[in-house]
Amino acid sequence: MARVRFTGPEPVTVPELGDRLVEPDDVVEVPDERYDGYVCQPGTWEPVEEPGTKAATAKKTAARPQKED
Template sequence: MARVRFVGAEPVTVPELGGRSVQPDEVVVVPDDRFDGYVCQLGTWEAVEEPKQEGPEPSLPAPKKTIAARAPQKDEG
């Protein structure tokens, strides 16, 4: 679960959190899949702890090998 801080000036009721009242500067736990819906409201919420990544860290692809070009063959004749 992710955590966000309410940065508004007055308490608000958040239906998604079971209708609970959230006080200014209070940190609340929100579902990972809803984290972006809170932090996109810059004047209302700020990120405290981002959602955990599931599975292994994505890895970068291996660099491709480069092969030097051969010198052109000489024509006889």
């Protein structure tokens, strides 16, 4: 999942995110395939973490328990 920051002046409800209320300066996760649809609106959304970035991958792998030998 990619991440974007909402830069609008007042809270908005985002139907695509399950009718989630997003406050100004909130960072939200969006589906990788929809990332461009958010960041193409620079007055409203700014990129935080692009789809498929190393940080997104690290976040997923960090949650896995490590095996003990």
